[in-house]
Amino acid sequence: MQARVILSISIVGLGLIIAAVPQNTTHPYKLTVSQLLEEAKGRQQFFSPDELADKLINKDPSVQLIDVRDQDDFEKFSLPGAINIPLTDLLNDKWKDILDQDVKMNIFYSNGSIEANEAWMITRQLGYNNLFVLEGGLNYWVETIMNPQKPASTAPNEELARYDFRQAAGSALGGGGAIQLAAPADQGRGAKPALIKKPGKKKASGGC
């Protein structure tokens, strides 16, 4: 047989095999370790309590809070609208639709920020997008939004304005800041965090 006929037949044979086998759609890792380190170093994932409070008061529909503590803690106290995905259950298939999406901003929180950060790293490593971590976790949330400390009267105006905002936000969200203040809830803060985009891949040039 001619060489070209043999070659044609073998290439078509390989083509038939590849057409017949199911496509491999498992993607064990989407980010390289150094890419992840780069993101973690940039602290892009952190969402400040003030930004979050602003979004919660405005009932921003793009926010999806995810509580990664266990169920007991979640039932005792949780942020408005949060859902409970305990860290130990993170890889359960039933959460995949919530975690792997491109519409909402998923904000993880825990008591501090360690567990939330762990959840962020794992899900980022899986290649999911739009994931954030509440900076300082619930502890910092309570400290800043629920029980803000009144700054000294000599403090700069921005600090006083931030205090007013936190007081108002705290009482609107059911916190301990009991005194009602009609402070406007916007101080130009809550600037939308830029959605995390995958770092641009290197351009490769092809052709002959």
Place this chain on the structure above:
Amino acid sequence: MGPLVVNGIISENTNLLLAFIIGIGFGFVLESSGFSSSRKLAGVFYGYDMVVLKVFFTAAITAMLGMLFLSLFGWLDLDLVYVNPTYLSSAIIGGVVMGAGFIIGGFCPGTSFAGASIGKIDAMVFIGGLFIGVIIFSEGYPLWDNLYMAAFKGSPKLSESLGLSDGLAALGIILAAIGMFYVAEWAEKKFPREEY
């Protein structure tokens, strides 16, 4: 085992070395198929020599099959492979300009360097023209910025546009390529040219 490069089974440096070896192999095939001759390249247009078509399509289907099989074994994550984004109007206009240059000059960028390296003067002239083109394009960039960026289509794959699985699309391309090879050989017999 996961993607070989990402998981460090093939290190970054080994990866570059492999690319170097594959590149030399590709250059060797180009040269040994006679691609450093401008008549060979122009032959595709006139139909008397279809080697260029055969070599490049063979390279394409070999790479395609290789990548699909590596992905099947889990050694390569196809989502991590960079796909050139498609800008439709600049692709069409650029294709026409490059095609015209191909016929007039008898080289494509890669083969002109292959030709120049074995001392062909027409290849060196071609490289000069290539740099003039590069300078005109980059210095005049504001003029064609809009055109260049028009009709952005992302990085679509043929299989996605046709709604087929990657494997089926690959089989279709292989069949089309082999069909083309036989048509090409028929054309070579139909438009023969002596002594070129």
